[in-house]
Amino acid sequence: MAKFTRGFAGRGKAARDARLPPGQYDIGRGWPVLTAEVTPNLDTSTWTFTVDGLVQRATTWTWDEIHGLTPSTFSGDIHCVTTWSKLGVTFAGVSVDTLLSAAKPSPGASHVMARSHTGYTTNLPLADVTDGKAWVVWEYDGAPLEVQHGGPARLLVPHLYFWKSAKWVSGLQVMDHDEPGFWERNGYHDRGDPWLEQRYQGD
Amino acid sequence: MPWVEARVVATHDETPSAKTLRLALPAPSTHRAGQHYIVRLTAPDGYQASRSYSVASAPDGSNEIELTVERLDNGEVSTFLHDGLEVGDDIEVRGPIGGWFVWDGEMPALLVGGGSGIVPLMAMLRLARATGRSELVQLILSVRSPVDLYYAHELPGPETAVVYSRVAPPGSARPPGRLTPDDLEGAVQHDGTAYVCGSPPFADAASRLLVGLGVPVDRIRVERFGPSG
Numbered sequence: 001m002a003k004f005t006r007g008f009a010g011r012g013k014a015a016r017d018a019r020l021p022p023g024q025y026d027i028g029r030g031w032p033v034l035t036a037e038v039t040p041n042l043d044t045s046t047w048t049f050t051v052d053g054l055v056q057r058a059t060t061w062t063w064d065e066i067h068g069l070t071p072s073t074f075s076g077d078i079h080c081v082t083t084w085s086k087l088g089v090t091f092a093g094v095s096v097d098t099l100l101s102a103a104k105p106s107p108g109a110s111h112v113m114a115r116s117h118t119g120y121t122t123n124l125p126l127a128d129v130t131d132g133k134a135w136v137v138w139e140y141d142g143a144p145l146e147v148q149h150g151g152p153a154r155l156l157v158p159h160l161y162f163w164k165s166a167k168w169v170s171g172l173q174v175m176d177h178d179e180p181g182f183w184e185r186n187g188y189h190d191r192g193d194p195w196l197e198q199r200y201q202g203d
Numbered sequence: 204m205p206w207v208e209a210r211v212v213a214t215h216d217e218t219p220s221a222k223t224l225r226l227a228l229p230a231p232s233t234h235r236a237g238q239h240y241i242v243r244l245t246a247p248d249g250y251q252a253s254r255s256y257s258v259a260s261a262p263d264g265s266n267e268i269e270l271t272v273e274r275l276d277n278g279e280v281s282t283f284l285h286d287g288l289e290v291g292d293d294i295e296v297r298g299p300i301g302g303w304f305v306w307d308g309e310m311p312a313l314l315v316g317g318g319s320g321i322v323p324l325m326a327m328l329r330l331a332r333a334t335g336r337s338e339l340v341q342l343i344l345s346v347r348s349p350v351d352l353y354y355a356h357e358l359p360g361p362e363t364a365v366v367y368s369r370v371a372p373p374g375s376a377r378p379p380g381r382l383t384p385d386d387l388e389g390a391v392q393h394d395g396t397a398y399v400c401g402s403p404p405f406a407d408a409a410s411r412l413l414v415g416l417g418v419p420v421d422r423i424r425v426e427r428f429g430p431s432g
Contacts (some may be wrong), residue, residue, distance in 0.1 A: 002245040003208060005289040010246030011279060023243075023253055025279075033403040033427050038305055038410040038420045083253055106342055119421065148403060186302030200204055200300065 050171035093137030240298030317401025
């Protein structure tokens with residue numbers, strides 16, 4: 001049970017937006033950038049996205065090829081572990097379901113490791129990137145995704161904390177086990193459900 | 204990692220908009236230089252707000268840590284920490300957090316900070332000095348003007364340099380201006396890690412300069428400070 005902080009009135013529990021998970025606040029129009037690496041310069045003429053690992057048909061798409069797949073959009077909320085949430089945003093790209101259905105995960109596949117052109121990695125249960133829960137996106141609110149937010153394309157897994165939505169994503173490796181990615185090796189939770197406040201290892 | 208109650212044992216202003224809180228924890232802090240703690244405030248109706256703040260003090264085995272808090276306009280946590288919190292109050296904290304932007308005091312480190320981005324780098328500088336290993340560290344700090352400089356009395360030394368982007372102190376040889384390759388070139392090491400901390404535009408500019416000076420991308424660790432009030 002939390003202790004009251006002497007003198008702190010806060011902004012009132014009643015006014016709190018029901019879309020905010022516990023411990024989160026509404027950042028409004030802002031969108032903080034909290035990357036741990038040097039921002040890369042990626043050229044869409046050489047950009048690729050690959051699904052490999054435990055699949056029947058490892059597949060690589062170029063920028064033009066991935067744009068030829070069935071488009072898909074997400075409208076909703078995103079939640080960063082550093083406690084800001086951004087409500088009512090829209091991203092456009094392609095569903096991860098579309099990519100996985102081409103590569104066909106083999107029996108026993110249970111997890112994926114998302115990786116970025118920078119070397120960043122993050123691990124996810126396969127169930128968290130299938131059935132309409134994850135996208136590779138290149139548009140934010142109708143405009144090309146800016147490089148500091150992961151452009152030209154990033155992973156989007158909006159029901160988990162946003163470090164799972166790897167910026168500058170380069171592919172998914174399908175695996176038959178879980179293993180920690182970059183932040184997960186550095187103290188953060190393996191799954192990261194904001195509604196369960198799975199922020200750090202052990203939460 | 205539980206929430207614990209920390210008692211405010213001292214506070215002092217670093218600049219007109221930055222305040223250092225000295226907190227006593229229930230047990231010795233296990234933080235590494237560069238890590239942060241989360242501060243959580245709870246109102247009588249149960250409303251809570253929490254934010255992350257870097258530890259400015261070096262790991263020293265004691266149960267006291269220092270957090271330096273920049274006051275942000277309309278920042279519900281930072282304005283309370285500046286205006287409402289008093290010595291003797293208790294606040295809830297959780298940490299230490301973060302295993303990436305850390306320096307353990309053994310390998311060469313180039314520390315490049317912009318404004319309030321000095322805070323985690325200060326823990327690294329203090330660790331280097333406290334352990335007699337200052338030769339491992341080079342710190343280049345960019346601030347707008349002398350009034351914006353944190354830890355002004357403690358920073359000067361052969362291993363540190365401050366550059367001013369808008370207003371330089373009287374008599375400065377370097378005219379005010381943004382960080383340039385010349386500011387960094389002499390500090391670049393060949394076998395160390397660079398730690399860059401500041402606003403996203405500063406972090407991007409500084410890390411691009413380092414890449415331009417030949418520092419490999421995988422030897423640059425970046426912490427971008429967001430406007431998270």
